Amino acid sequence: DAKTTQPTSMDCAEGRAANLPCNHSTISGNEYVYWYRQIHSQGPQYIIHGLKNNETNEMASLIITEDRKSSTLILPHATLRDTAVYYCIVRRTGANSKLTFGKGITLSVRP
């Protein structure tokens, strides 16, 4: 599976949009971009995933560049409860495909 690169940390103000970047320049055609988050020592939580089109759900939006080498997770109105480690993961489909977590980015939402 392709590797991802994320900044170590970022912060944003409560109520503002949080834009979390991820680079995956070696992504191949059958690999999806997944985002999970982990709130302090809880189990990771699925947020969203996509292949090449932008995706939106009740939690967030995922914007993938046309060349698919990078993506941005957008939390439209960040709250204090969104403070967590966010993992960007590239994963191929098919048998024996594993979800491999990197170090992620720590998002701190400030009041």
Added chain:
Amino acid sequence: DSGVTQTPKHLITATGQRVTLRCSPRSGDLSVYWYQQSLDQGLQFLIQYYNGEERAKGNILERFSAQQFPDLHSELNLSSLELGDSALYFCASSGTPEFGTTNEKLFFGSGTQLSVL
């Protein structure tokens, strides 16, 4: 609440001992995954079972073993415990009937905190 249940929540034991961690997946989920999270290694994939069969293996030590039972619950057995095995152990189950599909999402339990003294 993810629907994945892990017991116990906390476990304190001594070096050289053996422990069993238990996981009940979400209702209807056939795949179970085990992950280990330590401060220095982050989240590491250990092993995956699908409908009772081992399907993928990660960085699982030979001292560790797992199985998935006919009722789909899973157990992770850790033996000859060392100080370095102290970690959070997470179980996850898959929300799709087939592993490795495009829409597979993992739902994680709240973990078992293992402390080896």
